[in-house]
Amino acid sequence: MNCPCCSGKAYEDCCRPYHTGEKDAPSAEALMRSRFAAFAIPNGDYLMETTLPSKRKYHNRKDLQEWGEINTWTRLEIVNKPNASKVEFKAFYTDENGNPQIHHELSTFKMVQDRWFYVSGFFLG
Numbered sequence: 001m002n003c004p005c006c007s008g009k010a011y012e013d014c015c016r017p018y019h020t021g022e023k024d025a026p027s028a029e030a031l032m033r034s035r036f037a038a039f040a041i042p043n044g045d046y047l048m049e050t051t052l053p054s055k056r057k058y059h060n061r062k063d064l065q066e067w068g069e070i071n072t073w074t075r076l077e078i079v080n081k082p083n084a085s086k087v088e089f090k091a092f093y094t095d096e097n098g099n100p101q102i103h104h105e106l107s108t109f110k111m112v113q114d115r116w117f118y119v120s121g122f123f124l125g
Contacts, residue, residue, distance in 0.1 A: 004040035005033035006076045019046050024116070028109035029078065031116040032087045036076045039091070042068025052110055052117040070096040085109050088124070 003014035015037040017023040018030070025031035031050060038046040044065025051059055072094040080088040091103040104124040109116050 003033075004037040004073060004076075006036075007033060011037070019043055024114070025050075026116075028085050028107075028116055029081060029087050031109055031118065032078075032089060032107055033076065035118060036073065036089075036091055039064075039068040039071070040073035044068065050116075050118055052112070052119045055119060071101075079104075082106075085111075 001011045003009050003011040003016075005015050007014050015034040018025050018034040019038060019041070025034050035047060035050060038044075038050075042065050044061040044063075047064040047068075048056060048059060048061045073091065074094060075092040077090040077092070078087065079090060082088070086106060086108055088106045089104075091105075093101050093103065095101050102125075105121040106124060107121045108119045110119050111117075
């Protein structure tokens with residue numbers, strides 16, 4: 001199966017090792033891609049585990065899992081990487097009513113003890 005993160009690689013050689021805990025994402029972009037794939041699969045546990053621990057209180061595994069389940073995630077586009085800890089992207093998906101949607105966000109990531117975590121996102125439209 002092709003990886004849902006749109007890398008062009010097989011899932012087994014791309015995001016799966018991150019999802020299973022075999023490896024940690026080596027960059028903010030790799031983590032962001034793996035989180036997109038986790039919505040597409042869906043894998044709410046991974047989404048919570050890769051959220052900065054101090055920010056987890058603002059998220060809910062069940063809601064993350066459900067958002068992944070009710071939408072069909074079709075494509076990821078990296079728009080910009082202004083620095084090592086920020087990634088601007090567009091996530092294309094079809095919502096539960098069959099309407100095409102674009103989630104445009106500038107995400108901030110932080111490395112803690114050699115592991116990247118999602119901190120927050122600023123929605124751009």
